[in-house]
Amino acid sequence: MKTLDCRVDYSLAQYRLSIELRVEPGVTVLLGPNGAGKSSLLRLLAGLNRPDEGHIRLGEQLLFDARQRINLPPEQRRIGMVFQSLALFPHLNVEQNIAFGLRMQKTPSNLRNSRVKELIQRLGISLLAQRQVATLSGGERQKVALARTLVTDPQLLLLDEPTAALDPAARGAIRRWLHEILGTLKIPTLLVTHDAEEVAWFRKRVAVIEQGKIVQSGSYHQLLREPQSDFVARFAGINLINGQVSLEESKPIFLSQGGTLLQGRFNCILPGPATLAVAPWEVALFTEPPGGSPQNVVAGRVIERIVLGDRVRVTLLGKEKLVAEISHRAWEQMKKFDLGIELYAVFKAREARIMNT
Amino acid sequence: MRPFTLFLVITSFLLGLLILLPISALLLATNPLELFAIATNPEVLQALWITLASSFLALPAIFLLGLPSAYLISRCRSRLRHGLETLLELPMVMPPIVAGLALLLAFGRQGLAGGLLAELGLRIPFTLLAVVIAILFVVTPYFVRRCALLFDTIDRSLEEAALLLGASEFQTFIHLSLPLVRRGLTAEAIMALAQGIGLFGTIILFAGNLPGRTQTLSLAIYSAFEADPQEAFALGSLLLLISLLLLTIVKFIAPKEQRI
Structure with a gap:
């Protein structure tokens, strides 16, 4: 069981992102308003931006350490990230999208096919396999994006506002689906949202980020019972x-x-x-x-x-x-x-x- | 119609006339029979062959040198990008004939790199290679500028997603970035061909006007015009038809939003 342990410092235009965070295996919801630094934190963890200071450790492996000058590139971090835009490849169909990571890692094609098939079945998206990405609904895209990431067997999963772009009807369905799928994973998963309702839905561990700082973290119930700041209380709809x-x-x-x-x-x-x-x-x-x-x-x-x-x-x-x-x-x-x-x-x-x- | 709209329509109409009148004149100056006769003339065929061969030979080099530079420019921050773009604009603002002189001074026997090339047994001026280099020099900057704009249209998060799926940067470029703009790239390739086919001033200075060796169709037109204008008109129509054909292909291939 790997745990993500990070301390990062990073200059943003408006303020300094300064985060200390431990993410245990299982889902942790990262809650914060727009512009709080949620996506920036994900980018630092994924290696898409370089922190000014600090370290990022996943289990035993050091992904980044400013003092030791360690900075693994994104492709070597084994981090799965589902972008808010989902970033599905428009020139490939659903199955090719999902197989992309394995193809790049030069997994033999028979193994690749069986893993893609197995995952597509597990996630219940077999019917979509041959579809073009452009023809998918918002919820279907979300599923494909998660499948594309999971097939590469990531050691840490980052989800950026997975339900924000969906219409309310699809949102409920995708939440239930995500809840079920994420519950079966044994890796640390950071789910970013600005929506307090999402926190209430997942009822998992929560970290609250505000102006580039983690202002509270703990269980969902702790958050509700003992909001540490006005902001958290208002956020929880209290x-x-x-x-x-x-x-x-x-x-x-x-x-x-x-x-x-x-x-x-x-x-x-x-x-x-x-x-x-x-x-x-x-x-x-x-x-x-x-x-x-x-x-x-x-x-x-x-x-x-x-x-x-x-x-x-x-x-x-x-x-x-x-x-x-x-x-x-x-x-x-x-x-x-x-x-x-x-x-x-x-x-x-x-x-x-x-x-x- | 309101006055300003009327003004726009009239100016556009005049511009259309300015473009279409000479083109029609050229096409009307030759009848199809004459055109067919000249197109099967061995000397003309030779010039046509040199024209197409040099343009097609230049193409892989344009891609090999141009695409990575275009990608680099597209990924650069504004300042560095500005510098690189200015470097590209140098050959673009250079009069073609001056470009020919410059190439001669660089690669000619007495040129900057001439001695080195002579030791290697390479004599570039007045060969087909010179035609290719001339095309490369003139066309590549335009190609790079347009391809950089093409790469700008790629959503960065797609490439980041590819990296996070374990693709190396090179794999991302080959398997994602290039396929994403493949239609645009095909159109750019054809544009580069068209530009190379029409090149004149640089070639005549650097490669000379040697029938059967470096004489392209454009150069053949120039020679023919001095001897027999009617033949030049026919050759001109032929070249124009080739260009029109290429333009049509570009229009069919290029996605509308990517035309620059």
Whole structure:
């Protein structure tokens, strides 16, 4: 089992990319906004650009080391990369595209054919084999691009925004397919995305990159429960309510800017400006204010309602703005309410985190 | 029609006239019988043979020297690219006859490299090789310029993808970059042939006008014009038809977006 271990420094036009990252075998999602340096990092790992400083190690092998002046060219790194543009070769058909790497490595043709066939079957794209690349749909291209890379038996897999260019219908299908295929691989895989939904889909290890730095890395659940920065919270689609922490009888209390007293787990006890974070799926919706156990209740009018498959995302606006994500069934039970109606958003104190800003 | 559009149409029409009038005049000056007679004349056949042979012999050399340079230029950063392009423009702005003089001074018996070549037993001026070198000197820069633009159209990520699939840079060039622009390259090859076939000033100075050895069709026209203009017109029509044929082939082969 090889692990990618890298520390790279690289000057970009706007800022410095300065990354330390370990990628264990299995999928790690690299999440970051556009322009955060995600693709630049992939290019450095792949050897398409040269870092100013640092090292890149894959298992025992040193791919790059600035001090030892080691810099393996891309073709010797055994890194598979699926470009955002996919970069399928337009003058070759699907099968020839997939066989390209083996042909260049001078694999004997009988071995080459059997490996291409075997992989095409495993990935379920046998029907595409003789097609011209230009006639493929976005999802099909994605599959072919991954097949073309996997056939060369890479030791590290880099996927640059694999679903960004797809229409929403194809995106779901490709995600399921990717999830299944990537799950069978035993190599470190770095999947780059700017889409928080993708992170939620894969529910794997996550590294978050912002302005050329890794700001957080850990499990998916860690990311949701303990966002280390505003940015991560916003990225994960988490509600952020700004307010003030003050001490009352030496106990901290949180008062939102809208004037609502809210309870949560305090990550800081310093009085001053603070933010309360709560995930949309921890927020329940009611038509009547619920009684009973102490909970946070925020009233608001529905200003947005989006159906995402079997989930419904509802935005309430009252004294606070709050997003709730409920199941489709719950929405049906509430008679599929529409925009404009008054609802009560409820979340437990232990699901809310209050942090300094 | 609005005035400016009218202006554009009229100027374009005049330009069309300027191009088509002399061409028609030349084609009308000879009748097909005359053309056939002259095309089967042994001396003319010899000139035609030398014309085609020299152009086709120059072609592999143009590709061998030109393609790598074009690829290098296409991959260069702006500054270095600018320098290399200027170097290519030197022979392009040189009057052909001056190019002939320069070649004579370089490869002639008294030339810069002449002594060395003489020791090797090579005498270049006034041979078919001189015709080939003249074509190479004049045509290659144009070829390189156009091919560099052709290579510019290749999406870099395709080549990077090839490298990451384990192809060496050379393999990437041979198995990916060249096939990607193959139609454009074929068109460029034909353009190079056409340019070589029409070359005059450089050849007459560097290779001379020796019937049966270095006299190409263009040179034969020049000689014929002094003796018998009617024969020159017929030869001119013949050469024009060859060029038109090549142009037609280019139009069929070249993908529209790659025409420069």
